[in-house]
Amino acid sequence: MKKIKAMLAQLVLLVVSGVVAPSLSVSAQEELTIVWYPNESGADLESSREQISTLISEATGKTVKNLTTTDYNIAIEAIASGQGNLAFMGGQGYVQARELNEKVEPLVIVSGKSGTLEDAVYYSWLNVLEANAEEYKNDKGEYVIDNIKGKKMSFVSESSTSGFVIPTSGMIEYFTEDKLTQDDLLEGGEGKFFSEVMFGGSHQGSLYNVISGMADVAAACDTCVINYVEPATIKWE
Structure with missing residues (x-):
């Protein structure tokens, strides 16, 4: 793999x-x-x-x-x-x-390892092939999202919190000069933020779009794909 x-x-x-x-x-x-x-x-x-x-x-x-x-x-x-x-x-x-x-x-909510809600969290990740990871580093060797613009992007579903809502909200906040809306990130093509946009239907499906080469970047929830990825030590908040 x-x-x-x-x-x-x-x-x-x-x-x-x-x-x-x-x-x-x-x-x-x-x-x-x-x-x-x-x-x-x-x-x-x-x-x-x-x-x-x-x-x-x-x-x-x-x-x-x-x-x-x-x-x-x-x-x-x-x-x-x-x-x-x-x-x-x-x-x-x-x-x-x-x-x-x-x-x-x-009805219920899952607690964190502490048994409380303080660490009852999961994460939204952007995933790329390790072979292409250097494309997403700045001159300091840090991972940044600047270069996702113009890429082929895979989301999970419009109904997915960590596979669509959170990553697109973060992109809108980060790329302020582009004045993006979520609708702008739903479709790719000439003049669009992404060259192509696709939906995997599941977090595993979104990740597969990167593995297969159909997408450059895939949004996915950490708990769904942790067995397949190597996390980078960086925050985007």
Whole structure:
């Protein structure tokens, strides 16, 4: 596998949104459905899904079914419509589900290693091939994001907090002279900030776009791709 460099590792700290409750009452239901984002829907995470559903089944006394998805919007719609009862979502997904159905509520939140919310964080990374990492250094040998302009960019999904909302917000704040909006970063081409923009559909999919050479830079959440990258020691805040 080609080596990946996670450039500008710390974009911003994010509180992890936990499991989200459904729009329909579950007290009378014999079966509960957990909806999984594409990032957690792969075969390599099947045992983890089964362990979580088993724990929830033991705690509730109900049969628990796992519903995997291939698209963020499918998961969000499933929760908002009541087709799913629980989901592990980021902030953006929760907001969108809540806008569709005001009965969608946060249920739990994941704590950090300390057992508190103080370190209940994850990170949004920009990833490049290690072979190309020198292109993103300044004359001091420090990683900077100046040279991402004009590159082929891969995001995860417009509904992804760490795979779209946070990185684009950071870019808008950093490249102030370009007076960017999120709409400006959705499409690439002549006269655009990026030469091309694509969406991986999942954090792993976004990273694959860099590995395959289709993209130069990929946004992804650290917890989803940590097994595939070598983080750079740098902050972008």
